[in-house]
Amino acid sequence: MIETKTYLGGKYDVVVIGAGHAGVEAALASSRMGLQTLILTISLDGIVALSCNPNIGGTGKGHLVREIDALGGEMALNIDKSFIQSRMLNLSKGPAVHSLRVQADKKMYHMEMKKILEDEPNLTLRQGEAIDIVVEDDTVKGVVTRNGAIFETAAVVIATGTYLGGRVYIGEVNYQSGPDGMFPSLLLSDSLKEKGFNLRRMKTGTPARVHKDSIDYSVMEIQPGDEEVIPFSFLNMDKSFDFEQVPCYLTYTTEGTHDIIRQNLDRSPMFSGYIEGVGPRYCPSIEDKVVRFGDRDKHQVFIEPEGLSTKEMYVQGVSSSLPEEVQIDMYKKIKGLENVQFMRTAYAIEYDSINPTMLKLSLEHKEINNLFFAGQINGSSGYEEAAAQGLIAGINASQNIKGKDPFIVDRSEAYIGVLIDDLVTKGTDEPYRMMTSRAEYRLTLRQDNADLRLTKMGYELGLVTEERYRKTIEKEELIQGELERLQKIVINPTQKNNEILEKLGSTEIRNSTTLYDLIKRPEISYESTAVFDPKRDILLKEIRLQVETQIKYEGYIKKQMQQIEQFKKLENKKLDVEFDYSKVRGLSTEATQKLSAIKPDSVGQASRISGVTPADINVLLIHLEQRRRSGEKNDR
Template sequence: MWDDVFDVIVVGAGHAGCEASLASARMGCKTALFTINVDKIAEMSCNPSIGGVAKGTVVREIDALGGEMAKNIDETGIQFRLLNRRKGPAVRAPRAQADKEAYRNRMRQIIEHTDNLYVIQQTVDDIIVENGKVKGVITHIGARYRAKAVIVTAGTFLKGKIIIGFDEFEGGRMWEPSANKLSDFYRKHGFRVGRLKTGTPTRIDGRTIDFSKMEEQPGDEPPPFFSFWTRPRKIEQIPCYITYTTPETHEIIRRNLHRSPMYGEKKLITGAGVRYCPSIEDKIVKFPDRERHHVFVEPEGRNTIEFYPNGTSTSLPYDVQVEIIHSIPGLENAKIIRPAYGIEYDFIDPTHLYPTLETKQIKGLFNAGQINGTTGYEEAAGQGIVAGINAALYAKGSDERFVPGRDEAYIGVMIDDLVNKGVREPYRLFTSRAEYRLLLRYDNADLRLAKYGYKFGLLTKEQYERVEKKYSLVKVFISKLKEIKLKPEVINPVLEKEGSTPLKESILCYQILKRPEVKLEEILKLIEFDVGEDDEKLIKEALEEAEIEIKYEGYINRQLEDVKKFRKIENIKIPEDFDYDSVPISTEEKQKLKEAKPLTLGQASRLEGIRPSSISVLAIYINKHKASKEDKSA
């Protein structure tokens, strides 16, 4: 009856599918990774880059959990930068430009050499369900594969439709077929299925670009790598470039809006697009007063002539694309290798999910990535590793589940937003979405999440001990800085140089470091400070942590107090058999709670339309319910 039997099946080998399948296999589950094309595992369909504000922190969180994305970009990156270096630590984040082909090839190699993980090139058309539980999948050639858990990470492939002007054709990505039957499975089982839209720019022949008309953007030295486990090393970094659109660009677009599949008479695109990464025609329509927009010209790899004009995504006809590109300084004679296009695809309403990313309708079925309405490689990978961990726990028969909290990870913020609020447009992470962003920094992701990576077997004992050692050193360094005093004649030259008020009396290093303009590296030049003979990278990271904790101590403590209050209701679990009809709240609120099936009182409080007063009443009735059950068992 079955062609093969697995513990976990992952459908789709994009960034979510890679992290999900690796987590599951590394946790000891026999795992199958299904893909339409093995050669496109971990394909960067759009911008060949990893990281950015909030997104870079997510990559560090994946790394702290034992995922692969950070290590993969460190090994295949061609340029590394730390964004917002001059701003506060809550908004700093690493970003790297990838060698697109190398990134894909290395991830495939890792997957192919991971124990318990098997790659199968077939399209999954249907999922077998019996008595409300997943039993396996059926592929386009009629093969049947059994599994205890299935994770769907279909990206933009569900009924994917590519649009260039008024021409449209099926595809999950340019030149790749769409998956047209799997969305029907979701509809049949009562899931709400919607349409979203994204797009990508042209790809340009680098030999035809005049870089002298652009601003060069080099990488940082030394390169700020992503992974906590990557050793420092020198690499040859490749520059990116900045240019701008012109009034001529804007006029070309306005003149051709009637030919746009979004704005023309023939509206082929109806799905909501990405608000914070709009197409170039969207920018011109929505920001008519802007005289120019950034265009980041970025290389696609070390061994290719292709460049990516980031900021010029469009679905306008090809002849208009050529005009647009030629109106931009430095691209006047540029030759287009690949056309830009828009793509519409099906997604599944993420409010159908528990925070574990398991569906509420079908046990053992998990969704991760763009199928949940998100956009971005990092958001997909973050969901992928959480789904992979939970699917593995489910397949093993464990009652334990992994749900990172809003106070623990950006991944937790994202998943909580998705399952409680749903999406009306592609969801993208920003630091502003996190209430506790000073606690959720890129530098301390290991402190927050390595304990889970180690617990689930995704980090080694040596890796976890390194994290423990690092934060032990942080405490030691802070303690030392609280003991050492600086005399005015020693510290005042530094203060005067930084434009800071000079001192008349001696001061502790700890106290002077609270001044924003004073840097720890300057203090260390003035004092005898034994950092030991440990790993140089570990020392550097520990000193960075110590400086942040000292400078932002007041703010951090305030957020920790807020977290304590948050945890009071977040930790109150709602029993599975709780009867919402017994609670004196509005009928509408009861319906929303029944449909959402929140796991905790905190999750219930974040549902749209649930009043704070109703949460207080709900808490009382939950306590009554629990007390009643205890009395009966006694």
């Protein structure tokens, strides 16, 4: 570390390093839980910067945003203030994979969140670069900034995003930088290494931004927003969003694009070996796509606006680290971009991250008390994944200081639980992206019921208001009441009723049935049965959706709840952090090593560690049962 003359900058309960999507959720959580919180950021202009894609949500990610909202976080509320287009994805599929995705006005999103931070009573917002974490007796004591301030604190959340050790690559050109031309955080990496952290390099990238007026939209497919806007925040479900949405456009790369890329692969730092870090599998650069999918003659390219007050357009699907002049040539071979004018060049960025298996499920470090990590430093990708981790880290920093148990949501309760469990249990060698396929219980973890699953938890933590909690309870009661009411309405097999069913595209009934059972038919919707039920109350759409989903998927949901019950049994078999696995006879050598390194909280978590087999888990369960019986004998 460099020697810096220091002074006491202040005392705080929690210091959060970084004001990206993870940092702001962490800081807002701890401050709203009554703790004096400081958030340090290299630039106040970089608060929740949408440095890559100008959108929030998407498949799997939209679930995370809804869960953050249900727990009392800010992301959903902020994007509801600043979106310019809204689309619900996967509507042709089942409700488990429906995901909201919206285009953001980047500047507005930043400004609205900055206002929230500035107005939060227990929160201090400060521009400054953290260069060292003060640790004494394996416990966090403070943070040192480059300007020489020492901020004493009881807990630290590190949420540095892609700034930590950031280096930008554009062809043969590379230089130290954070995203979007911001300053990188360089000295903090040295501090972490001195404390024994083995930092790893990861990589992500972004496409060029081009001038709106240089695009030929006439040869592209327009992508309008939904006619009916569904907000992200449950608090806004009864609000109307009546404004003209901004369209996006779909075009494609061409063989000409691919030829230029192939001719210049040796100039791409990804393929020339300059970049050490591993890039995101599910968001590859255009060079990577051309190499991996050589049989394809075109790839999708979406043209997306960056905001209402700018003519910058985001070219989704063409992120690149090729030299600037090569980028310009290949972009001009994309249909509709023949006369394109660059405003910002595409680049790859490499940054430092930790191995997340060194963290507890609370996101606290296993060896250093009250040191938490959240976001891309944990090996994840995406704004939504970062915000979810930030919220949990901020909550648990507060829980620690208050002497309360950590707040853990498991895989059966939330996508947030899946995300964190995957990171700290399995680790990741590439930027981790949330997808619906990662959740075993996705039928019960839908985006539409996140409030019913999590709002009570947020209320108990002090992040959800009494009014909001009561509204959620009222919603729950209305859903249950409507389900019970529909079970009592009997439809008789009269000629008139069967004629109605025929008009609805359904088959006749020969015996009396309930309206509840009628809705189970695939071709019958809750809305269409109003003809049999003229006196029904008009319920909010979100309640009607819950009623229909719970009826139509009743059998599947019951089966999944049984699976969750079995899952919980293993999760409830807790393991002591000091448990000595070397004394468990019959465990494989690999299992002993992995279990000793990860130190799982439960048998359930142990079963998900790579290299630990079902046979190892059976051996562990037998050992625990023998130890329990031995303990009972000793007690007698």
